[in-house]
Amino acid sequence: MEGLSVPRRRRTVFRTVFRTLCSAASAVAVLGAAASCSTDTGGGSAGTPSAPTAAATATSAGPVTVELNQFRDNYSNQIIEIQLTNTTVAPLTVLGAELSTPLFAAPIAWPATAGGIVLPPGQTKSLPAPLSAPECNSTGASRGVPGDETGGTTRTTGSAQVTLRLAPPAAAATDPATGPTTAEDPFGVLARNNAEMCLTREAAAVAAFALAPDLEVAADGRTAVVRLLVTPAAAKAGGTGGAGAGELVIDRIDETTLLAESPVAPWPRAVTVRAGGAVAELRLGIRPARCDPHAVAEDKVGTLLPLRITVAGREGVLKIAAGDKLRGQIYDFVTTACGRQ
CATH class of the missing domain: 2.60.40 (Immunoglobulin-like)
Structure with a gap:
């Protein structure tokens, strides 16, 4: 803007800023309109007015x-x-x-x-x-x-x-x-x-898993035993599924944010469960996995016992939830055991 007087230069700058602001306001108005109307999706011909819809194109930039x-x-x-x-x-x-x-x-x-x-x-x-x-x-x-x-x-x-x-x-x-x-x-x-x-669906065809409702706490209160109950399903008559059909393997049991394996009662590994077999009980020695003040107060998944299993060609985690009674006993146990450390 060389050669322009100061007053004229200011008017030119003002007009430029004004045009920019107007363009931005127009863009906002268009965006607001797009939120309340879009192309007809009810089968009408192109250009035919219809009831307002929201982003019929439904892209990631939609409303x-x-x-x-x-x-x-x-x-x-x-x-x-x-x-x-x-x-x-x-x-x-x-x-x-x-x-x-x-x-x-x-x-x-x-x-x-x-x-x-x-x-x-x-x-x-x-x-x-x-x-x-x-x-x-x-x-x-x-x-x-x-x-x-x-x-x-x-x-x-x-x-x-x-x-x-x-x-x-x-x-x-x-x-x-x-x-x-x-x-x-x-x-x-x-x-x-x-x-x-x-x-879970494949595992249920082989056996049902549950945690017994009572926690067995050691005399010193520092460890306890959780009992995992395994109830095999009835064997299918004349089953011809081949090797491994009607069975699963508990490869290992993972610790949780609240419960860890007790060194005096190690958790079992590589346990094979077969449909038609006998009811079994797995005794799991536990100790608190953490003793900070938030361990129990903020617990969400600490009483979900993760079983790493293989069944029907699938590998993954089967989570066994503690019932209300056992959950309360586990919280009491962790609180008491942490207080004795």
Whole structure:
């Protein structure tokens, strides 16, 4: 701007800044409009007006992005989280969310409450969704991988798609629906749960596993014994499944965040269980795995006993939950034993 007087130069700079701000405001207006309307997905011809919908194209840049997760206290409940993020500048009300994936036989739905849930602009909310039955023969299903720290699962997730129902604007007569939107699964939640649930199904065909409800505490209170009860299933008459059919192997039993193996009563390894066999009891000597003040207060999975097993060509972790009575006794034991150290 050489040659311009100071007043004129200031006016030129002001006009440039003004145009920039106007362009930004227009972009925001367009984004807000995109949150409330999109291409018709009901089969109408191109250009035909329809009830407003939200991001029918459902790309990752749409008004709502989707990611999957699972909270630790829901591991044993087989509940995952459908996490929705509102990327628009206006609140959106979600009335329903349904996840479809070849890893599970039926859609996985969030049991919505009346009125749905409001997603404020730029915020994320987690919707708990109970898993359906696993699809164990799907090409998208995963099998255990020895040594995998996630419990013996691959990261294969197949295609996970989420369909949402959003509350309509005041002038609309029907609920708009998105989708399907591709759900990101960065932690392999679907593959891990599929592998664990399929492993549980195969194991149940061989035997039932449970923890006895009473804890046997040593006289000095420093160690205790947990009893793992194994009840084999009835053998199938005329079974011709070949070697290994109708049996599983407990390769080892892992320690938990709360319980460790007692050196005076080592845990068994390489235990073979066969359908039609006798009921067995495995005695597991335990000691506290940690004694910090948060060990019991913040426990989520410390009373889930992880059995590393091999069954029907699968390898993975079978988690045996302590009942309410045993869980309380374990917490009392850990608290007392830590106090005596």
